[in-house]
Structure formats: structure tokens, C-alpha cells
Amino acid sequence: MTTERDLLITEVALRDGSHAIAHQYTVEQVAKVAKALGEAGVPYIEVSHGDGLGGSSLQYGLSHTNEMELIEAAVSVSGDSKIAVLVLPGIGTVHELKEAAKLGVKMARIGTHVTEADVAAQHLSKAKELGLETVGFLMMSHMAPVDKLVEQAKLMESYGADAVYMFDSAGALLPHQVKERVRALRQNLQVDVGFHGHNNLSLAMANTLAAIEEGAKRIDGSIRCLGAGAGNTQTEVLIAVLEHMGIRTGIDLYKIMDVAEEVIAPILQVPQEITRDNLVLGYAGVYSSFLLHAQRAAKRFNIDSRDVLIELGKRKVVGGQEDMIVDVAAELAKQRN
Ligand SMILES: C[C@H](O)CC(=O)C(=O)O
Numbered sequence: 001m002t003t004e005r006d007l008l009i010t011e012v013a014l015r016d017g018s019h020a021i022a023h024q025y026t027v028e029q030v031a032k033v034a035k036a037l038g039e040a041g042v043p044y045i046e047v048s049h050g051d052g053l054g055g056s057s058l059q060y061g062l063s064h065t066n067e068m069e070l071i072e073a074a075v076s077v078s079g080d081s082k083i084a085v086l087v088l089p090g091i092g093t094v095h096e097l098k099e100a101a102k103l104g105v106k107m108a109r110i111g112t113h114v115t116e117a118d119v120a121a122q123h124l125s126k127a128k129e130l131g132l133e134t135v136g137f138l139m140m141s142h143m144a145p146v147d148k149l150v151e152q153a154k155l156m157e158s159y160g161a162d163a164v165y166m167f168d169s170a171g172a173l174l175p176h177q178v179k180e181r182v183r184a185l186r187q188n189l190q191v192d193v194g195f196h197g198h199n200n201l202s203l204a205m206a207n208t209l210a211a212i213e214e215g216a217k218r219i220d221g222s223i224r225c226l227g228a229g230a231g232n233t234q235t236e237v238l239i240a241v242l243e244h245m246g247i248r249t250g251i252d253l254y255k256i257m258d259v260a261e262e263v264i265a266p267i268l269q270v271p272q273e274i275t276r277d278n279l280v281l282g283y284a285g286v287y288s289s290f291l292l293h294a295q296r297a298a299k300r301f302n303i304d305s306r307d308v309l310i311e312l313g314k315r316k317v318v319g320g321q322e323d324m325i326v327d328v329a330a331e332l333a334k335q336r337n
């Protein structure tokens with residue numbers, strides 16, 4: 001029997017959530033979560049280092065466990081759910097993509113900074129050759145005007161993406177800005193449009209609903225908000241809201257609530273809240289995955305982590321420039337002495 005779904009949800013806690021736990025997932029945790037998500041009827045489950053395949057490094061944070069072992073474990077227990085991987089060209093290579101495909105991954109999500117779509121061409125076409133469903137996504141979409149976003153999304157489509165997402169990586173966008181962007185993407189693309197939000201300004205749900213109202217057909221969520229910064233649109237809450245709206249996701253509400261409470265909550269090192277640092281991520285438009293890096297740097301130089309985040313926002317530092325975080329903290333500390 002095929003499940004009727006009006007929207008396709010991708011659960012990202014096993015990838016975006018990796019940032020929140022400093023990439024310390026174990027095989028046992030991933031297997032338990034993936035099995036439970038599969039039983040709840042989640043169509044896609046993303047599993048990778050927080051910065052995608054190949055992300056385990058001093059620059060981005062060393063993983064506890066090789067991500068291929070995590071992917072293999074997830075594939076073996078996830079039932080009808082498809083396992084997706086994230087690849088950021090320049091970090092993840094075609095070699096890792098092939099390895100993941102061999103393990104049974106069904107979807108590759110290739111992401112670039114919002115103005116750099118051209119670097120995704122090779123990875124998207126290779127993923128297609130490997131028989132994978134492909135998603136192209138544009139990160140930090142608040143940093144580009146709407147016409148630029150559309151231009152870059154069209155490039156992703158031309159490289160073979162089956163869907164193109166806009167990522168509000170900093171959780172900085174307001175609902176009317178999401179609406180404007182999704183509307184323009186829908187008007188200019190033939191493929192599905194997706195949305196990935198972060199909850200730093202407590203707007204992930206409102207932004208997600210704005211995206212859906214404008215016709216987004218693919219939505220990312222993180223169960224119990226287990227994502228970078230304050231996390232993403234909370235999956236189990238989204239499923240409840242969508243049920244009220246008569247939108248079918250094929251996900252069982254009671255089961256997904258149980259996964260949140262019984263499987264995810266014990267993994268959280270601290271509750272996923274809008275702390276002052278998370279709030280500043282959204283306020284200053286800073287990449288959510290910079291949070292732990294900025295907190296560590298601030299501690300090292302004995303300064304306020306909010307000052308580091310504000311300065312990173314002013315300098316428009318983007319993903320891949322994690323080394324700048326320590327530079328900024330060192331400079332701020334020097335100015336104070
Ligand atoms: C590599 C990033 O964490 C991707 C993402 O989830 C975002 O930009 O948001």
C-alpha cells in the first residue's frame with residue numbers, strides 16, 4: 001500500500017543535530033533513532049557529519065564514529081524510510097558519495113552557499129549517475145536578494161537537482177521574507193521547492209508554514225529541535241500542526257511524539273532552547289553551526305560569546321570559514337587589553 005503524502009518531510013536530527021552534540025553520535029544511537037523514525041513513517045532521514053560527508057576534521061569538528069558506519073547502521077534498520085546524505089562540495093567528495101551509495105543511501109543533498117551554486121554541478125550529476133534522488137540546497141539564503149537566490153536555484157535545477165531548497169541557516173529570516181523567496185522560486189522552477197529553517201528567533205514554525213502556503217513541497221524538521229543553534233522546525237510539532245491543516249505527511253503523530261520523548265530526549269546534552277547565544281545567531285544572521293565553535297573561542301579568550309557572534313555577523317563570515325571564528329575572538333580580546 002502506498003502512503004499518501006502531500007508534503008515530503010526530511011528528518012535532519014541525525015545530521016544537523018550532529019552540530020548540537022559536537023558530532024558525537026554512536027552507532028547504537030543512530031540505529032535506535034533511524035529504526036524509530038522508520039516505524040513512525042518518516043520518508044527521508046538524513047545521516048552524515050553535521051557538515052556533510054567528509055566533515056570530520058579539526059576545522060569542522062571530529063566525529064566520534066566514522067559516518068559510513070553510522071550510515072550503514074541507519075540503512076539496515078530504517079525500513080521503508082530512505083536514508084539521505086549531505087554533501088558540501090569542497091568538504092565531501094565524489095569518492096564519499098560513491099561509498100554512501102554503495103551502502104544503500106537513496107538521496108544526496110548537495111549544498112552550497114547561496115551565491116555559489118556552480119560548485120554543485122559535478123556532485124549533482126555524479127549523484128544522478130549513481131541513481132540517487134538529488135536535492136540542491138542554498139545555504140544562508142538571507143544573505144542574497146531574491147533575484148540572486150532564484151538565479152542560483154535555477155543553476156541547481158539545470159545541474160539535475162530533483163528539488164531545490166532554500167536554507168535559512170542562520171534562522172534570520174522573517175515569515176514575509178520566506179514567502180517572497182519561496183513564491184519567486186516556485187514561479188521560476190519546474191522542480192519541487194523545499195524549506196529548511198532554524199529556530200533562533202522562534203520563527204522556524206511560522207517560516208515553515210509561510211513556505212508551505214507558498215507551495216513548498218519539501219520540508220526539513222528536527223525532532224525535539226535537535227539541530228544546530230536552537231534547532232530546526234520541531235518535527236513532531238510540525239506533524240501535529242499539519243494534521244490540523246489537513247496536510248498529509250504519512251507520519252504517525254503518536255509514534256513521532258514517542259521518538260522525541262523516549263529516544264531523542266536522552267541524547268540531548270542540554271535542552272534545545274533559545275538561549276542568548278542562539279538568539280544572537282538569528283539576530284546577527286550567523287550560521288547556526290558556528291555556535292559551539294564561537295562559544296569555545298570566547299571561553300579561550302575570556303570574552304562574551306555574543307560579541308564574537310555579532311562580529312562574525314558584521315563580517316558576513318560563511319560556512320567553510322570556521323577558522324575565522326578563532327581569529328575574530330583573538331582580535332576582540334586584543335582590542336580589550
Ligand atoms: C552544513 C550546514 O549545517 C547545512 C545546514 O543545515 C544549514 O545551512 O542550515
Ligand SMILES: [Mn+2]
Pocket residue numbers: 016169196198227228288
Ligand atoms: Mn541547518
